[in-house]
Amino acid sequence: MGEHGVSKQAKVANRKPVKPVESAKTAKTAKTAKTAKTAKTAKTAKTGKAAKAAEPVEAAKPVKAAKTTEPGKTTEPAKGAKPVKPAKPESRLAMVRRARRINRELAEVFPYAHPELDFRNPFELLVATVLSAQTTDLRVNQTTPALFAKYPTPEDLAAAVPEEVEELIRPTGFFRAKTKSIMGLAAALRDDFGGEVPGRLEDLVKLPGVGRKTAFVVLGNTFGVPGITVDTHFMRLARRWRWTESDDPVKIEAEVATIFPKSEWTMLSHRVIFHGRRICHARKPACGACPITHLCPSYGEGETDPEKARKLLKYEMGGFPGQRLDPPPGYPGRPAPPLGAGEG
Numbered sequence: 001m002g003e004h005g006v007s008k009q010a011k012v013a014n015r016k017p018v019k020p021v022e023s024a025k026t027a028k029t030a031k032t033a034k035t036a037k038t039a040k041t042a043k044t045a046k047t048g049k050a051a052k053a054a055e056p057v058e059a060a061k062p063v064k065a066a067k068t069t070e071p072g073k074t075t076e077p078a079k080g081a082k083p084v085k086p087a088k089p090e091s092r093l094a095m096v097r098r099a100r101r102i103n104r105e106l107a108e109v110f111p112y113a114h115p116e117l118d119f120r121n122p123f124e125l126l127v128a129t130v131l132s133a134q135t136t137d138l139r140v141n142q143t144t145p146a147l148f149a150k151y152p153t154p155e156d157l158a159a160a161v162p163e164e165v166e167e168l169i170r171p172t173g174f175f176r177a178k179t180k181s182i183m184g185l186a187a188a189l190r191d192d193f194g195g196e197v198p199g200r201l202e203d204l205v206k207l208p209g210v211g212r213k214t215a216f217v218v219l220g221n222t223f224g225v226p227g228i229t230v231d232t233h234f235m236r237l238a239r240r241w242r243w244t245e246s247d248d249p250v251k252i253e254a255e256v257a258t259i260f261p262k263s264e265w266t267m268l269s270h271r272v273i274f275h276g277r278r279i280c281h282a283r284k285p286a287c288g289a290c291p292i293t294h295l296c297p298s299y300g301e302g303e304t305d306p307e308k309a310r311k312l313l314k315y316e317m318g319g320f321p322g323q324r325l326d327p328p329p330g331y332p333g334r335p336a337p338p339l340g341a342g343e344g
Contacts, residue, residue, distance in 0.1 A: 106271040112330045113270035116323040122197035122222040130209045138323040142339035157186035181209025199223040220266035229269040233276030240298040278317040286312040
């Protein structure tokens with residue numbers, strides 16, 4: 001029993017439940033903490049904003065981009081490397097426009113471009129072109145005068161003594177194989193075409209030693225039939241100028257043919273070959289002396305210093321004799337010397 005006659009047990013039972021003091025205190029503490037955290041966050045944000053305004057250089061630092069190596073995989077760029085904006089691929093239309101502009105500007109640089117083999121008729125050009133394989137046009141031009149003086153027609157060459165022909169064309173190299181080719185084509189012209197050089201591609205490529213390149217040289221320069229002559233110079237420059245990625249002559253011919261009108265094919269070939277022989281060489285391109293660097297995606301592969309590049313120029317561009325002993329009218333350079341007379 002309690003003081004007033006009520007049992008302690010009943011008193012406890014009738015008492016209203018009261019929240020523990022500790023719980024109330026905890027709630028108050030949580031509320032205070034939340035308020036403090038909010039205030040602190042706001043203060044921090046404000047301070048951060050002020051710091052950002054005060055330090056624009058730090059805020060403007062670029063985020064390092066991941067370098068993609070394979071689909072789905074990335075690697076971080078090298079430490080200290082600056083982000084590089086990838087070059088926009090050249091469209092087909094842009095490439096065609098650039099290629100045609102190269103052709104127009106080469107026409108201004110080499111208005112006198114021509115076949116660099118001496119010839120007086122289709123037969124002489126056909127034989128000279130076959131002989132020009134694996135040697136220079138200059139060496140062929142120094143060799144053919146004696147050959148054509150002794151064998152002026154297909155009938156004459158077809159009836160020649162092979163050993164005598166070999167001795168005449170020895171300076172061109174591979175003289176045995178070349179003798180077999182030119183005597184074989186001479187016999188075919190005599191037997192199948194009445195001693196005349198045919199004016200059709202399909203007939204020319206059937207002759208011994210004659211491929212598409214040789215056929216187009218003959219067709220374009222003696223019959224007026226347009227053709228693209230894909231020799232080593234043309235192949236090299238077509239790739240450097242991004243006209244093609246192929247290294248197959250037939251594919252290059254087909255791809256370049258889609259870029260230029262047919263009427264330009266023959267002269268385009270002469271201009272590109274002239275540029276390749278005189279300026280855009282295989283090993284040391286004279287980039288610093290090139291007139292079309294603004295159109296060349298491969299600028300810098302060769303010597304870029306103007307003075308050093310000028311020393312790399314060949315033939316008339318470098319002040320030296322050309323390749324022909326009998327150059328056409330309008331050629332600005334000096335004629336080449338005959339065989340054995342020196343080539344300085």
